Amino acid sequence: MFQKILIANRGEIALRVLRACKELGIQTVVVHSTADADAMHVRLADESVCIGPPPSRDSYLNIHQIVAACEITGADAVHPGYGFLSENAKFADILAAHNITFIGPSGDHIRIMGDKIEAKRTAKRLGIPVVPGSDGAVSDEKEAKRIAAEIGYPVIIKASAGGGGRGMKVALTEADLEIALQTARTEAGAAFGDDAVYIEKYLQKPRHIEVQVFGDGFGRGVHFGERDCSLQRRHQKVWEEANSPALNAEERSRIGGICAKAIADLGYSGAGTIEFLYENGEFYFIEMNTRLQVEHPVTEAITGIDLVHEQIRVASGGGLSVKQEDIKFNGHAIECRINAEDPRTFTPSPGTITHFHTPGGLGIRVDSGVYSGYKIPPYYDSLIGKLIVHGRNRVECMMRLRRALDEFVVDGIKTTLPLFRDLVGNADIANGDYDIHWLEKYLAKEE
Ligand code: ADP
Numbered sequence: 343m344f345q346k347i348l349i350a351n352r353g354e355i356a357l358r359v360l361r362a363c364k365e366l367g368i369q370t371v372v373v374h375s376t377a378d379a380d381a382m383h384v385r386l387a388d389e390s391v392c393i394g395p396p397p398s399r400d401s402y403l404n405i406h407q408i409v410a411a412c413e414i415t416g417a418d419a420v421h422p423g424y425g426f427l428s429e430n431a432k433f434a435d436i437l438a439a440h441n442i443t444f445i446g447p448s449g450d451h452i453r454i455m456g457d458k459i460e461a462k463r464t465a466k467r468l469g470i471p472v473v474p475g476s477d478g479a480v481s482d483e484k485e486a487k488r489i490a491a492e493i494g495y496p497v498i499i500k501a502s503a504g505g506g507g508r509g510m511k512v513a514l515t516e517a518d519l520e521i522a523l524q525t526a527r528t529e530a531g532a533a534f535g536d537d538a539v540y541i542e543k544y545l546q547k548p549r550h551i552e553v554q555v556f557g558d559g560f561g562r563g564v565h566f567g568e569r570d571c572s573l574q575r576r577h578q579k580v581w582e583e584a585n586s587p588a589l590n591a592e593e594r595s596r597i598g599g600i601c602a603k604a605i606a607d608l609g610y611s612g613a614g615t616i617e618f619l620y621e622n623g624e625f626y627f628i629e630m631n632t633r634l635q636v637e638h639p640v641t642e643a644i645t646g647i648d649l650v651h652e653q654i655r656v657a658s659g660g661g662l663s664v665k666q667e668d669i670k671f672n673g674h675a676i677e678c679r680i681n682a683e684d685p686r687t688f689t690p691s692p693g694t695i696t697h698f699h700t701p702g703g704l705g706i707r708v709d710s711g712v713y714s715g716y717k718i719p720p721y722y723d724s725l726i727g728k729l730i731v732h733g734r735n736r737v738e739c740m741m742r743l744r745r746a747l748d749e750f751v752v753d754g755i756k757t758t759l760p761l762f763r764d765l766v767g768n769a770d771i772a773n774g775d776y777d778i779h780w781l782e783k784y785l786a787k788e789e
Contacts, residue, residue, distance in 0.1 A: 343366070373391050428633040471624065583640060613638075696753045768784075
């Protein structure tokens, strides 16, 4: 087991990882920018190293400073959290070259999944169902037209190097294709320095369903069921549930089994998430994330397994603490992402939190690094906390969520809490009847 882990992140996830390290009796080092000197994880860590000024590129993305911090403090492993360097293959390689363990998969696996064309090709080879489309990058309009006619309109053009929903364009008919292809290419080139694009069938009313997987480092793979993250705004997840209200146990075990086998065949090590669009009973792979996800706590709530403990165990060579047959799904969980944003316009609302009171009681978990008097710096993501609620079934979970949202107090800044108070009373949400476009339509109606 590791002696000392360096946490290369900030905010709620840095605290989340720190808690897991403490429970395992592992010493912790955190790195932080000058803007985060007062953060809770910095106060609670055994050691902290200031690695630079507020902009992420000078601090949380500064590989040299982070490696130097490992060497100064004698850390033997790095947990990257999510975002920042968590899916940076070069970072994983550099750490390996310094004999520091990256708590995550190999640089090569990160590289494959970071290239969307390569990821899709790999998924297909491993027996994972993918969205029908081009078998790689499309070179010209003629080829695009031929493929689109084959798979049928509407189609979506996506950037190979894409991320964060950028570089995607929908063509409803052949008349839209030329312009969609050109704009997607231009956007991709500008955003990612790579204008390779591919084409796939555009699914009209899918749900976003993702499977939590783990490779144990010894060639075995397991799945921890799925999460439904269909409630999104601008491709950003807002509310996540486990299990999905749309799946039954047979579908869960079928798609979970396919994913676990793929992970084993790939020789993957650590936590991963295989993301699908789901429509009319069919799953279509869109991408794989090679890291811990923001929404991992809903899976923890229904399985009772600490996924960060498992990541640390696997990275240290100790394997998983559970086998597939030990992973049981118990009840229902929902996570609300609480952002420091206006609940209608979603414009960021940094500033000082004058009062912060979190709900409690059975089945309630709040993951947050903020406190009364905390000043939210304007430089980073606006997520300030996550409310995770567990119940014996979805109805109990929703009742408890409504109560917890009533208790939650965040004063001094605007947050997305009022949005969740509306959603929890909505009939479609109560029925679990929503797709990936539901939230944007709902918000447009409310305006
Ligand atoms: P990114 O890495 O940029 O987030 P993804 O491939 O994960 O890109 O897609 C992001 C979102 O775009 C999906 O959650 C979905 O809402 C939409 N999307 C992607 N591919 C399709 C498709 N083939 N049909 C319909 N919607 C899609």
